[in-house]
Amino acid sequence: MALGERLHQVLQDLEMTQTALAKALNISNVVINRYVKNKTTPDYNFLNKLASTYNININWLITGEGTAFVSDRIKEVNDRIYYDMPILAQVSCGSPESIEVAEPEDHIMVDTLSLSGNFNDYFAFYAHGDSMYPHIADGDVVIVKQQSDWQKADGRICVIRVNGEVTLKKVITYSERHEILLQPLNKDFSPLIINPENTDEALLIGIAVMAVKNL
DSSP states (O other): OOHHHHHHHHHHHHTOOHHHHHHHHTOOHHHHHHHHTTSSOOOHHHHHHHHHHHOBOHHHHHHOOSOSBOOOSEEEETTEEEEEEEEEEEEESSSOBOOEEOOTTOEEEEEGGGOOSOGGGEEEEEEESSTTTTTSOTTOEEEEEEOOOHHHHTTSEEEEEETTEEEEEEEEEOSSSSOEEEEOSSTTSOOEEEOTTOTTTEEEEEEEEEEEOOO
């Protein structure tokens, strides 16, 4: 059974149409249709929303192993409440690069006190590369809150899609011109200048709220 067929099974189990799922996840019905027909591989944003909203087992969706649904992601440990967050993919801390699907069974337990707002707005990546060193090192887990407003991203480390590929950089906005600087923290790497008004060139995905060191 291919991924698209498993996604079709999810729709049947949820008793939902593709249109209803698209509306619920705020994703184009055309895009979901391409996923179901195996014409396109689902991206991290779709997988995260599907997992967070309907407790879908991403490992099963991608590989067919395990069960389709997982238990509630909110867990209590020693009187503290944690959110069991799947680590979906890796994001480049060097030059922008295409996302590689990470081991889908990987998860991280995040204290809910550190997550403001809706837990479904958050997702986790493995950092890949050294351009954000020493703040974020290769292999660290980066927790990101979805955000599309460039003004709120000013001065923050963010995940940005640049020309169809993804990178992790500090965002610096200019008040007098339209360009935005994507600044690495490692001085051995060069910054990027983008025009956020050109959505084909650059898209803000989210703001990094914490990094968990890879020990």
